[in-house]
Amino acid sequence: MSNATTGLDAARKQEIKEVVCDILEIDEDEVTEVSLFKEDHDADSLRAIEILAALERTQHVTIDQAELSRMVNLVGVYTVIEEASARG
Amino acid sequence: MNTGMRGTDATPRRVVVTGLGVVTSIGIGIDAFTTGLREGRGGVKPITAFDTTGFDYANGCEVTDFDPAQWIHRVDPDELGRASQFSVAATRMAIEDAGLTVDEVRARRSLVSVGTTDGESRDLDQLVETGLATGPESYDPVVARRVPAGRLSSGIIREFALEDVEAVTIPTACAAGNYAVGYGYDALRSGDVDVALVGGADALCRKTFTGFYRLGTIAPEACQPFDKDRKGILTGEGAGILLLESLDSALARGARIYAEVLGYGLACDALHPVAPDRDSIARTIDIAHRNAGVTPDQIDFVSAHGTGTRANDITEVGAIRQIFGADAMPRTVSIKSMIGHSMGAASAVAAAACAVALTQGFIPPTVNHNETDPECGVDCVPNEARAAELNIVQNNALAFGGNNAVVILGKYRSAA
Numbered sequence: 357m358s359n360a361t362t363g364l365d366a367a368r369k370q371e372i373k374e375v376v377c378d379i380l381e382i383d384e385d386e387v388t389e390v391s392l393f394k395e396d397h398d399a400d401s402l403r404a405i406e407i408l409a410a411l412e413r414t415q416h417v418t419i420d421q422a423e424l425s426r427m428v429n430l431v432g433v434y435t436v437i438e439e440a441s442a443r444g
Numbered sequence: 445m446n447t448g449m450r451g452t453d454a455t456p457r458r459v460v461v462t463g464l465g466v467v468t469s470i471g472i473g474i475d476a477f478t479t480g481l482r483e484g485r486g487g488v489k490p491i492t493a494f495d496t497t498g499f500d501y502a503n504g505c506e507v508t509d510f511d512p513a514q515w516i517h518r519v520d521p522d523e524l525g526r527a528s529q530f531s532v533a534a535t536r537m538a539i540e541d542a543g544l545t546v547d548e549v550r551a552r553r554s555l556v557s558v559g560t561t562d563g564e565s566r567d568l569d570q571l572v573e574t575g576l577a578t579g580p581e582s583y584d585p586v587v588a589r590r591v592p593a594g595r596l597s598s599g600i601i602r603e604f605a606l607e608d609v610e611a612v613t614i615p616t617a618c619a620a621g622n623y624a625v626g627y628g629y630d631a632l633r634s635g636d637v638d639v640a641l642v643g644g645a646d647a648l649c650r651k652t653f654t655g656f657y658r659l660g661t662i663a664p665e666a667c668q669p670f671d672k673d674r675k676g677i678l679t680g681e682g683a684g685i686l687l688l689e690s691l692d693s694a695l696a697r698g699a700r701i702y703a704e705v706l707g708y709g710l711a712c713d714a715l716h717p718v719a720p721d722r723d724s725i726a727r728t729i730d731i732a733h734r735n736a737g738v739t740p741d742q743i744d745f746v747s748a749h750g751t752g753t754r755a756n757d758i759t760e761v762g763a764i765r766q767i768f769g770a771d772a773m774p775r776t777v778s779i780k781s782m783i784g785h786s787m788g789a790a791s792a793v794a795a796a797a798c799a800v801a802l803t804q805g806f807i808p809p810t811v812n813h814n815e816t817d818p819e820c821g822v823d824c825v826p827n828e829a830r831a832a833e834l835n836i837v838q839n840n841a842l843a844f845g846g847n848n849a850v851v852i853l854g855k856y857r858s859a860a
Contacts, residue, residue, distance in 0.1 A: 400719075405659060405660070409658060432633070
């Protein structure tokens with residue numbers, strides 16, 4: 357598993373996972389850190405923006421829309437949130 | 445798309461445009477608007493309609509020189525939301541432009557159909573803001589009463605005291621103006637009414653700006669349809685109202701005829717909340733051509749939906765190519781480059797632009813254009829209007845939810 361997400365503690369990761377699963381309308385045991393939102397969980401571009409917006413709100417960060425290309429699975433989201441938190 | 449007919453007439457009535465009323469960010473009234481189109485003016489400026497704090501950029505095409513009292517006489521303008529004020533004002537302009545008196549319109553069986561995206565969401569924005577700040581008990585009852593979208597059409601009936609009239613507000617978002625024109629065409633063609641006041645209206649509002657902003661589709665500065673560096677839409681506002689009547693009626697009273705409504709096509713696909721579908725758009729164009737009895741080679745230019753987003757422009761041009769053929773692409777322009785995206789008003793204002801283009805023999809330009817996106821690959825009549833002898837033009841409107849509507853207008857030439 358990626359080491360890129362060590363900066364976020366387990367509780368924070370769980371919070372993010374809940375937000376993502378809520379928007380994708382899936383159970384938490386259906387998603388893994390590397391399963392793809394689009395290919396594996398039927399997300400479209402609108403869902404991706406919903407995830408971005410919800411994370412900005414709950415994680416108190418600002419995420420550039422260009423980051424959507426990296427937010428394809430939980431690992432990608434953790435990395436983007438970690439970087440955004442470091443900036444903020 | 446009524447092809448049948450009422451009564452004993454063997455031939456359905458022909459329908460013509462004899463009056464135009466517009467409220468736009470480049471001109472109020474058809475003369476000022478036409479001058480704006482010919483000169484390629486731009487209506488873009490920083491938004492003042494709401495507090496834009498927190499947005500990295502907030503340009504729009506706002507109407508800043510509109511005085512409702514100039515156009516609204518019988519109804520207290522304060523009882524109308526901004527979109528209804530636009531629709532009523534544009535209607536008065538259209539009636540006057542047609543050379544009719546209000547009494548003459550009232551004496552006829554009439555239809556009022558007004559399309560919209562947001563209705564009076566501008567007032568809803570304000571009510572929500574009030575509710576958040578001080579609670580719902582602080583709602584202004586005058587503002588609350590203005591909210592129902594039905595008032596965009598019923599406001600017209602109140603202002604002109606119309607009696608034998610059907611009023612509809614059509615909520616098919618950014619294609620609603622064309623839907624309203626089509627509805628008027630059917631009502632006149634079948635003999636249900638003798639005059640139709642049709643079009644669309646919308647007022648700039650925070651809700652819609654924020655929604656498009658969140659989707660990443662608001663251009664920071666300028667709207668550049670078909671340009672390789674286009675960055676999205678600019679939200680706009682205004683109204684367009686067309687006065688339609690039968691050809692016989694127009695000839696009998698010696699009216700100036702801007703254009704004939706040759707037909708239209710609708711094809712809602714409901715495939716996706718926001719993404720346009722190329723095949724569905726192509727199908728809509730094909731239906732419109734067949735309904736109007738025209739072939740692609742007869743279309744002199746296409747007034748595109750042309751929002752200036754990556755998705756719209758490529759998908760829309762792809763659909764046009766599908767119907768016209770890669771070697772026979774029509775000139776394809778977007779007046780949204782000048783007036784932004786006025787939502788439900790957009791295709792009605794564009795229909796008015798098509799009508800004056802036919803009458804005066806020019807193609808409105810697509811401004812802010814530097815370099816055409818090779819993926820679009822159209823002659824968008826960049827930056828400067830072009831003189832052209834025109835016979836038949838096509839007005840596209842594509843809305844969220846796959847609500848697509850295409851209207852075909854033709855130049856009216858009296859029989860020699």
